[in-house]
Amino acid sequence: MSITQTLIKNAQPYWENYIEHPFVQQLENGTLPLMNFQHYLKQDYLYLLHYNRAFALAIYKADNFTQMEIAHQSVAALLHEIQLHIGFCKEWGIDEKTLLATPESAACVAYTRYVLDCGMVGGLPELYAAIAPCAIGYAEIGRNLATRGRSPAENPYQVWIEMYASAEFQHATQALADNLDLLCQGLDEARLAKIQQIFNTATRMEVAFWQMGLDLS
Numbered sequence: 001m002s003i004t005q006t007l008i009k010n011a012q013p014y015w016e017n018y019i020e021h022p023f024v025q026q027l028e029n030g031t032l033p034l035m036n037f038q039h040y041l042k043q044d045y046l047y048l049l050h051y052n053r054a055f056a057l058a059i060y061k062a063d064n065f066t067q068m069e070i071a072h073q074s075v076a077a078l079l080h081e082i083q084l085h086i087g088f089c090k091e092w093g094i095d096e097k098t099l100l101a102t103p104e105s106a107a108c109v110a111y112t113r114y115v116l117d118c119g120m121v122g123g124l125p126e127l128y129a130a131i132a133p134c135a136i137g138y139a140e141i142g143r144n145l146a147t148r149g150r151s152p153a154e155n156p157y158q159v160w161i162e163m164y165a166s167a168e169f170q171h172a173t174q175a176l177a178d179n180l181d182l183l184c185q186g187l188d189e190a191r192l193a194k195i196q197q198i199f200n201t202a203t204r205m206e207v208a209f210w211q212m213g214l215d216l217s
Helices: 003-010 014-019 022-029 034-061 065-091 096-101 106-121 124-148 158-165 167-184 189-215
Strands: none
Touching: 003 124, 003 167, 003 189, 014 124, 014 189, 022 034, 022 124, 022 158, 022 189, 034 065, 034 096, 034 106, 034 124, 034 189, 065 096, 065 167, 106 124, 106 189, 124 158, 124 167, 124 189, 158 167
């Protein structure tokens, strides 16, 4: 079992609450109200802004050019994803001006600042432990929903599901997990325990982000 797999196993029951959250279940069966999805999309745009900053921080924290290149590729991919996200939001009736004018929810502030704080205080293992639940969880959710959800013709959220189930996203997520495994190799028990705590907390933040979408908070 890889370090990342161990982190997921030890993050229960938070991890199960994350990938099987009622928000996710409503995405799967196509019953999520439009206003909830739009609220989520706007907050996710703001989240991606800070998520990108976290990878930029990973460049600063890097010890060598290989680590810099890994983080640089993530920054480039995210900048591209943000443009796709803006286009995706337009399809759901949300223009870029609205995105920029949207205030951050408490859930978004708490989550993104926690990730950045982990990186500022700790090293690359701590930063990537805080980053990882987002990508790894979305990849798992995408796979799950693509294989057991309703047919594409019935589900208005099928495009969102296919985006995270795509081979491109799955590959990028596996690369991130492999990098976290590499960074954690050789760490002592005390530091690995800290990594687990960070991973657990970030997973709890993901649960809160879904709940924010349901509560319109």
